Structures are given as structure tokens and as C-alpha cells.
Amino acid sequence: xxxxxxxxxxxxxxxxxxxxxxxxxxxxxxxxxxxxxxxxxxxxxxxxxxxxxxxxxxxxxxxxxxxxxxxxxxxxxxxxxxxxxxxxxxxxxxxxxxxxxxxxxxxxxxxxxxxxxxxxxxxxxxxxxxxxxxxxxxxxxxxxxxxxxxxxxxxxxxxxxxxxxxxxxxxxxxxxxxxxxxxxxxxxxxxxxxxxxxxxxxxxxxxxxxxxxxxxxxxxxxxxxxxxxxxxxxxxxxxxxxxxxxxxxxxxxxxxxxxxxxxxxxxxxxxxxxxxxxxxxxxxxxxxxxxxxxxxxxxxxxxxxxxxxxxxxxxxxxxxxxxxxxxxxxxxxxxxxxxxxxxxxxxxxxxxxxxxxxxxxxxxxxxxxxxxxxxxxxxxxxxxxxxxxxxxxxxxxxxxxxxxxxxxxxxxx
Amino acid sequence: xxxxxxxxxxxxxxxxxxxxxxxxxxxxxxxxxxxxxxxxxxxxxxxxxxxxxxxxxxxxxxxxxxxxxxxxxxxxxxxxxxxxxxxxxxxxxxxxxxxxxxxxxxxxxxxxxxxxxxxxxxxxxxxxxxxxxxxxxxxxxxxxxxxxxxxxxxxxxxxxxxxxxxxxxxxxxxxxxxxxxxxxxxxxxxxxxxxxxxxxxxxxxxxxxxxxxxxxxxxxxxxxxxxxxxxxxxxxxxxxxxxxxxxxxxxxxxxxxxxxxxxxxxxxxxxxxxxxxxxxxxxxxxxxxxxxxxxxxxxxxxxxxxxxxxxxxxxxxxxxxxxxxxxxxxxxxxxxxxxxxxxxxxxxxxxxxxx
Numbered sequence: 001x002x003x004x005x006x007x008x009x010x011x012x013x014x015x016x017x018x019x020x021x022x023x024x025x026x027x028x029x030x031x032x033x034x035x036x037x038x039x040x041x042x043x044x045x046x047x048x049x050x051x052x053x054x055x056x057x058x059x060x061x062x063x064x065x066x067x068x069x070x071x072x073x074x075x076x077x078x079x080x081x082x083x084x085x086x087x088x089x090x091x092x093x094x095x096x097x098x099x100x101x102x103x104x105x106x107x108x109x110x111x112x113x114x115x116x117x118x119x120x121x122x123x124x125x126x127x128x129x130x131x132x133x134x135x136x137x138x139x140x141x142x143x144x145x146x147x148x149x150x151x152x153x154x155x156x157x158x159x160x161x162x163x164x165x166x167x168x169x170x171x172x173x174x175x176x177x178x179x180x181x182x183x184x185x186x187x188x189x190x191x192x193x194x195x196x197x198x199x200x201x202x203x204x205x206x207x208x209x210x211x212x213x214x215x216x217x218x219x220x221x222x223x224x225x226x227x228x229x230x231x232x233x234x235x236x237x238x239x240x241x242x243x244x245x246x247x248x249x250x251x252x253x254x255x256x257x258x259x260x261x262x263x264x265x266x267x268x269x270x271x272x273x274x275x276x277x278x279x280x281x282x283x284x285x286x287x288x289x290x291x292x293x294x295x296x297x298x299x300x301x302x303x304x305x306x307x308x309x310x311x312x313x314x315x316x317x318x319x320x321x322x323x324x325x326x327x328x329x330x331x332x333x334x335x336x337x338x339x340x341x342x343x344x345x346x347x348x349x350x351x352x353x354x355x356x357x358x359x360x361x362x363x364x365x366x367x368x369x370x371x372x373x374x375x376x377x378x379x380x381x382x383x384x385x386x387x388x389x390x391x392x393x394x395x396x397x398x399x400x401x402x403x404x405x406x407x408x409x410x411x412x413x
Numbered sequence: 414x415x416x417x418x419x420x421x422x423x424x425x426x427x428x429x430x431x432x433x434x435x436x437x438x439x440x441x442x443x444x445x446x447x448x449x450x451x452x453x454x455x456x457x458x459x460x461x462x463x464x465x466x467x468x469x470x471x472x473x474x475x476x477x478x479x480x481x482x483x484x485x486x487x488x489x490x491x492x493x494x495x496x497x498x499x500x501x502x503x504x505x506x507x508x509x510x511x512x513x514x515x516x517x518x519x520x521x522x523x524x525x526x527x528x529x530x531x532x533x534x535x536x537x538x539x540x541x542x543x544x545x546x547x548x549x550x551x552x553x554x555x556x557x558x559x560x561x562x563x564x565x566x567x568x569x570x571x572x573x574x575x576x577x578x579x580x581x582x583x584x585x586x587x588x589x590x591x592x593x594x595x596x597x598x599x600x601x602x603x604x605x606x607x608x609x610x611x612x613x614x615x616x617x618x619x620x621x622x623x624x625x626x627x628x629x630x631x632x633x634x635x636x637x638x639x640x641x642x643x644x645x646x647x648x649x650x651x652x653x654x655x656x657x658x659x660x661x662x663x664x665x666x667x668x669x670x671x672x673x674x675x676x677x678x679x680x681x682x683x684x685x686x687x688x689x690x691x692x693x694x695x696x697x698x699x700x701x702x703x704x705x706x707x708x709x710x711x712x713x714x715x716x717x718x719x720x721x722x723x724x725x726x727x728x729x730x731x732x733x734x735x736x737x738x739x740x741x742x743x744x745x746x747x748x749x750x751x752x753x754x755x756x757x758x759x760x761x762x763x764x765x766x767x768x
Binding site: 288289290325327375391392394395403 | 583584586746752753754755757758761
């Protein structure tokens with residue numbers, strides 16, 4: 001069995017050196033690493049969930065700090081934390097139901113529960129609502145402290161009889177097992193998100209339409225190919241996506257699938273947009289307010305699309321849903337790549353003379369990787385769970401993340 | 414039926430409360446509020462002796478609570494209703510509910526201009542009628558439970574400002590300029606926390622005619638060492654290109670996700686929107702009201718006196734309304750104790766609650 005710490009360090013290094021490209025690969029590897037963390041964690045008899053949460057959180061902090069711009073890492077860490085909380089809750093509920101039955105039958109043990117009017121189901125409902133983000137409803141309907149107390153601490157409460165310790169140890173294995181199962185499901189979801197998204201392609205792409213995209217996104221490629229496979233004929237304009245020109249790659253791939261493709265320069269987007277029926281792009285991350293962090297150039301496309309009232313559709317797997325708000329996206333969530341994407345080595349070397357003008361050259365090269373697209377510019381998100389409005393994103397986030405986990409990152413900074 | 418006189422016809426009681434509170438406002442009320450939140454108790458008990466000697470009046474009770482500068486009106490209403498439950502001699506849940514309904518209606522009709530008052534009453538009624546406390550078989554246990562939870566609700570509301578400040582200060586970044594309109598305790602708390610976290614920013618305060626709320630805010634901020642600049646209300650558009658974000662409080666948050674706030678918020682939001690600046694609202698969740706204003710005039714106007722400093726010519730009318738409605742499309746985000754919300758989430762919350 002490989003050493004866990006070595007695995008973590010290895011992954012952190014890879015993240016730091018930006019060796020892993022693409023959110024999907026990052027997300028998958030993060031999930032796999034966290035599965036290792038969970039499976040190698042020794043489980044005590046009590047407080048199992050919190051032990052697991054602490055372990056995952058500790059590793060998660062390191063991973064997030066290694067590459068804070070790759071939001072998929074943080075997303076997966078939070079998803080795993082949420083999974084642990086949920087599994088713990090369901091096992092607690094099951095235990096409580098069992099407990100309720102036994103408490104009714106053997107009162108003589110003197111371990112009768114001291115919450116008469118509350119059924120196990122009510123407790124479970126209340127506990128579940130604590131997983132969700134706070135809302136007016138939960139604010140008003142929270143359950144007395146005494147009833148909630150058992151849930152966050154551990155599976156099983158103090159009121160449980162000692163005779164059940166055997167039962168408890170089997171349950172302890174079960175929690176870990178369930179969590180690993182759920183993480184496996186998560187990994188599978190990440191793997192299959194492209195298929196789920198591209199299944200919806202025919203509903204969005206109609207006969208003889210003109211689609212515009214920028215750069216290359218695997219999700220977009222699969223989406224377009226899926227529509228083609230379902231016998232839709234349409235044309236695609238591909239903006240090349242300077243400075244990496246990934247659009248060229250996409251164009252080749254599309255032509256390989258028999259799709260009528262036109263390559264345009266990025267600067268031609270405004271010139272061509274009036275002929276376009278729909279813009280489909282991929283994303284780096286979807287923020288909690290419905291804004292999108294996307295490869296550079298996409299904000300321009302979004303503005304062009306808005307100017308000509310062309311629907312702007314973003315396709316992204318749910319691992320790209322980030323529960324954070326972009327406080328200052330232009331500054332905080334951008335990455336500056338190597339200038340050699342723009343200029344060949346030596347090409348402008350005479351302008352980059354550090355000797356002149358007190359050590360600062362006259363020519364600077366800035367190569368930002370991302371754009372922030374405001375939520376109001378996005379018409380539709382297509383994720384593996386279907387199409388959603390930007391204002392609906394918070395609901396998706398409430399489904400995938402628990403409110404307590406949002407601050408994982410802040411501890412590390 | 415009405416022990417304390419109905420507020421002066423021309424001036425809204427809500428406005429009077431504000432004016433009273435803000436007249437005596439100083440740095441220490443915030444610490445007072447925090448102390449109250451930390452202690453988990455409201456600063457003083459209700460006038461117990463008064464309640465014993467003469468028949469209980471929810472409005473007197475409300476007026477008692479409302480005078481406390483750290484208590485928002487909605488919380489005062491909740492405290493008054495809790496006191497109502499305590500002194501009630503109802504013997505069944507149904508009876509109690511009817512009594513509460515009457516009390517809350519009395520409160521609401523006593524001052525129809527206060528949005529947070531009616532929001533507080535509505536929330537509390539919702540809370541009573543939907544609570545699992547009704548599952549208790551014993552009436553007295555249920556009643557105690559209601560009182561306990563009412564008080565807890567009051568506590569939650571006191572802590573709300575702190576939560577909002579924590580959430581909101583993340584949005585303030587070094588070197589930014591914030592435009593603030595009107596005086597809001599929550600906004601002050603957000604700015605205060607950001608400043609104590611060593612963020613460097615400056616604040617533009619509008620003057621806030623006619624009650625000079627901006628002057629008060631600028632005084633508070635200046636004592637905290639935050640660079641402040643005062644603007645006259647009509648300089649908002651002029652100053653907007655220097656501004657990075659607009660931050661306002663709210664009297665009430667309505668079902669559309671829009672807000673009702675001090676006169677001038679709407680125009681500030683319009684200017685900010687047209688210049689692509691974010692507009693943030695800091696508001697506690699007990700200000701979420703069951704209203705859906707269709708336009709500016711679709712509100713109970715809160716009237717107030719306006720001093721022009723010169724004699725008003727005969728036959729000239731004066732617009733006396735103290736607040737306006739800002740539709741949701743001009744708001745970027747709301748900082749509430751439920752988290753950072755988009756306006757559409759607010760609608761969702763309210764619809765879910767009152768469905």
C-alpha cells in the first residue's frame with residue numbers, strides 16, 4: 001500500500017507546477033486521493049465522522065493552497081466533506097430509528113429517551129436541514145438543542161446501551177464503507193459528466209443552425225459531436241483562442257467527425273456574431289452567483305452575443321460548480337501564464353533590456369489565463385443535471401455542498 | 414383599546430423611532446448590541462411590574478422595546494409578542510394563537526408604515542403556527558417552548574449583524590472606494606469589521622437629507638480611522654466613476670428580491686447600475702417582508718418633516734416620503750445572516766416560507 005503522505009506531497013507538487021491540466025482530470029485525481037485518505041484513516045469508536053472530516057480537511061487545505069486558482073480541487077474537497085456528513089447522518093438516523101424501537105420495548109434499562117414528542121423522523125429532518133445552507137425556514141424551525149446534540153458529534157449517542165457495542169463496531173465499518181462507495185460514485189459522475197451533458201445536445205442544437213465557440217473545451221467537443229451523431233446538420237465557427245490556439249485543435253477534431261467548421265480569429269467574433277444562432281463555450285469554474293470563470297477571450301464573446309441577442313450557453317460538469325462568491329474576480333482568480341505563448345524566445349529581446357531605464361524594461365508581456373463573465377451575460381448553463389439559469393446556481397450548490405464546509409480554504413490562507 | 418396615542422398623523426412612527434435612535438447614536442451602542450448578543454440576553458427585562466398591575470398591552474410592550482437603540486423594530490415586535498404569550502391566560506393552543514394573531518394585528522395597524530415591524534410579526538406568527546412545539550401534548554410545555562424559542566429568535570436576530578459583517582467584509586478589498594447611502598447599523602458593522610481586519614479602503618457618504626444620516630455615519634467612520642468623504646445627495650452620479658461598490662442597508666427586503674430603503678437608494682442604484690458598479694445590500698433576515706411592490710407608489714408612504722431652511726411659498730407641495738423601492742435588477746448581492754444571496758434567492762426564501 002503506497003504511503004499516503006507521499007501521495008499527497010506528490011499531488012501537491014503536481015498542482016504547484018501546474019502539471020495537471022483541465023478541471024476534470026484535477027477533480028478526478030483529487031477525488032481518488034481523498035478516497036485513499038478515507039480508506040487509510042483509522043477509525044475510533046466514537047466521533048467517526050468528525051475524525052474523517054478532520055482528515056479530509058487537513059489534506060484538502062494543502063491541496064487548495066497548492067493551486068488556489070484551480071477551483072475544482074476545493075470543490076471536490078467540499079463534495080467529499082459533504083458526502084461524509086450525509087452518510088453519517090443517514091447512519092445516525094437509521095440508528096435512531098432502531099433505538100426508538102428498542103427504547104419502547106426495554107424501558108427497564110432506564111435508558112429511556114428524554115424527548116417525548118419528537119419522532120426519529122423529525123430529528124432526522126432537522127439534522128438534514130442543518131446540512132443545508134441556512135434559510136428562513138430552518139432559522140424558524142430548528143429543533144431544541146437537546147435533540148440536535150447527538151447528530152454532529154457522532155453516530156450513536158450516550159443513551160445507547162453498552163450491549164450494543166458489537167453492533168456499533170459493525171456500524172463504524174459501515175460508515176467508512178458507505179463514504180468510500182459514495183466517493184466512488186462521485187468519481188464515476190466526474191467520468192461520465194460529458195456523456196450526460198452531450199445527451200442533451202439535440203434539444204439545444206437545431207437543424208441548420210450556426211454555432212460559435214472559442215478555444216477548445218472537451219465538453220463542447222463532445223456536445224457538438226453528440227448532436228452530429230444524432231443526424232443534426234449544423235455549422236460551427238471556431239474562434240482560434242489566442243494565444244494557445246486550441247481552437248485549431250478543436251476545428252480538426254470537428255472536421256474529423258464530419259461537422260462543417262469555419263475557423264475565425266478571435267478578433268473576428270464581433271464581425272461574425274450576427275450570423276450565429278447560439279454560442280456554446282466551456283468554463284473553468286461556475287461561481288455561486290452564476291458568474292463564470294472561463295478561458296481568456298470568452299467575456300468578449302459573451303458581450304458580442306449580448307449585443308446581438310444571441311443565446312450564450314455554458315456547458316460544464318457539476319465538478320466545476322464552486323460554492324464561493326467571486327469577491328474580486330478580475331484580480332484574485334486569475335492566473336498569469338508564461339509569456340512564451342505570445343512571443344518566441346529572443347524575438348523581442350532588444351526591447352526587454354533590463355539595463356536601460358533603471359532596470360525595468362519598456363516592453364511587458366501579460367498573459368492572463370481567465371476571464372470572468374458576469375451572470376447577466378449567461379443565458380443558460382448545461383450541466384450533467386440539465387439546463388439551469390444563472391440565478392438557479394445557488395440551488396445546485398445547496399444540493400452539493402454543506403454550509404459548514406465553505407470555509408475550508410480560508411483556514412489555509 | 415389603544416393605550417399609547419397613535420403616532421402623529423403626518424409623521425410615521427417608524428420614522429420617529431429612527432430619528433430618536435439616530436439622535437442618540439454613538440459608538441457605544443454597537444458595543445452595547447454586541448454585549449447583548451454575547452450575553453444572550455436583551456439588556457433589560459420587560460417592565461414586569463407594569464405588566465402585573467394593569468392589563469397587558471402589546472403596544473406598550475413594543476414601545477418599551479423599541480426605545481432601545483440596539484434593537485431593531487422587528488426584534489422589538491418579537492419581544493413584545495413573546496411577552497404577550499407570557500402574560501396570556503389562554504388555556505388552549507387555539508386560544509393562544511388567536512390572541513397572538515390579535516396582538517400582531519394590533520401592532521401592525523399601530524404603525525402601518527414600518528415594514529420591519531410587520532415582517533417581524535409575520536415571521537413570528539409563521540414561527541408559532543408552524544413549529545413542532547405544537548406536537549407537545551401538554552399545553553404548558555408547549556407555551557414554555559414557544560416563549561423559549563421566541564427569546565432565542567430574538568437572540569439570533571441580535572447575532573445577525575455580526576454574521577453579516579463577517580460575510581460582507583470579504584467583498585471589501587484593499588484600495589477600494591465604497592459609496593454608502595443612509596445610516597445603517599449593519600453597514601457600519603461591516604465597515605467596522607473590515608477596518609479592524611486592516612483593510613484599506615475609503616468611504617463616500619452621501620449627506621442623506623433631510624435627517625443628515627450620512628453625517629452621522631461619516632462621524633462614526635472617522636472615529637474608526639476610515640477615510641471618509643461626504644457628498645451631497647445630488648453628487649452621486651458625479652462621484653460614481655471613482656466608486657468600486659455601493660453598499661446600502663435596507664428597511665425591508667421584499668418578495669421580488671428588491672429592497673425598500675431610505676429615499677435616494679433607488680437613484681443611487683440606478684446610477685451604479687448604469688456605470689456597471691456592484692450594488693450590495695446588507696440586511697438581516699428578519700427584514701424579509703411579505704410585500705411585492707409593483708412600483709414606487711405601491712407602498713405605504715412613511716412621511717416625515719423636511720426642513721428647507723427657507724419659508725415655503727404658498728401653494729407649493731412637498732414630497733415627504735422617507736423611502737423608496739429599489740427593484741431587484743439593480744441589486745447585485747444581498748449580505749444576510751442566511752448567507753450571501755442573489756435577489757432571486759430572497760424571493761425563493763420568502764415563497765418557501767409563506768407557501
